[in-house]
Amino acid sequence: MRNIETFFKKNIIFFSVQTFNLEKEIIKKLTEFGALVEYYDERPSNNNFTKGIIRLKRSFYQHKIDSYYKNILNLSKGKHFDFLFVNKGEVIPVFFLKQFKIDHPACVFIFFTWDSFSNNEYSKSILNYFDRKFSFDPEDAKKYELTFRPLFFLDAYNKIKKTKQLPINYDILFIGTAHSDRYLISSKVMHWARESSLRSFCYYYMHGKLVYFYKKQFDKSFQKFDYSKLSFKSLSTDEILQLYRKSKVILDINHPNQNGLTMRTFESVGAGKKLITTNVEIRKYPFYNPKNIFVIDRDNIKLELSFFTSDYEEIDSEIYDSMSIGGWLKEIFGEKEISFWKN
Secondary structure, rough: OOOOOOOOOEEEEEEEOOOOOHHHHHHHHHHHOOOOOEEOOOOOOOHHHHHHHHHHHHHHHHHHHHHOOOOOOHOOOOOOOOOOEOOOOOOOOOOHHHHHHHHHOOOEEEEEOOOOOOHHHHHHHHHHHHEEEEEOHHHHHHHHOOEEEOOOOOOOHHHHHHOOOOOOEEEEEEEEEOOOOOOHHHHHHHHHHHHOOOOOEEEEEOOOHHHHHHHHHHHHHHOOHHHEEHHHHOOOOOHHHHHHHHHEEEEOOOOOOOOOOOHHHOOOOOHEEEEOOOOOOHHHOOOOOOOOOEEEOOEOOOOOOOHHOOOOOOOOOOHHHEEHHHHHHHHHHOOOHHHHHHH
């Protein structure tokens, strides 16, 4: 991997919650580009209790959060940083951003979120402290004056695409965090699959038992959720890749309050897999092809068997490359401006 000027020997302090090891992949790619990365989990701890309490009652945990970030300020004093990069902004406090800017006035602050603000209200309170701001959600980007930039796929998905076709174990694969109407929709899709003699596999992830029982009490969609089908352990990147290799079509169910395309969407493109999705916004993207992507109505699900029997059609190579993790990082750090998303 050649060094890239924007990143070469640049010092980056990077904050991100731990999500399916994606933060490790981001660090790996930045390092390949020549950057020197200092990483901190946005949360003081990554256990299920911490995840649950921050999501449900952040104020109960605020003292712990403040102590964690005060320690980072102390550790970072006297060091040089070219970039402060925050991915999602679920926890990082305002006092930290203010003081870090005082301590490192030449540092460029970059914000990216792969969650909609309706699901992560807190991140709106820190936007004014960033020099470059991006959202994967086109509506949020427009409303809050951010730059719209979709998500990405990891290099490993490109390797799946290049690999000789392996035996298919599953005609439909669903992997995702349990929320909203995902269980109801996926259950209907899997029922149709069984009726059509197709094989399917679902993996529902929940951040913790505390979050589940809270949602079970207050969220009607969770009252029908089969607890035995939940997993409180997230899949590793390798486990997800193995499932993709064995699958023909990926099922994507976006949050009903979210317009941005999910990571699953880009993983399917990267791996050269067909996609079934509830997100009608995908029709506006430059890689949309009805032969590869089947859009369903979440309230009236109808599928066609012919979608599973036809071949996948390759997309434009320049568009494909822009959706890689490298293309994503180059754009948000200002190395390369990609015009596909402006329209």
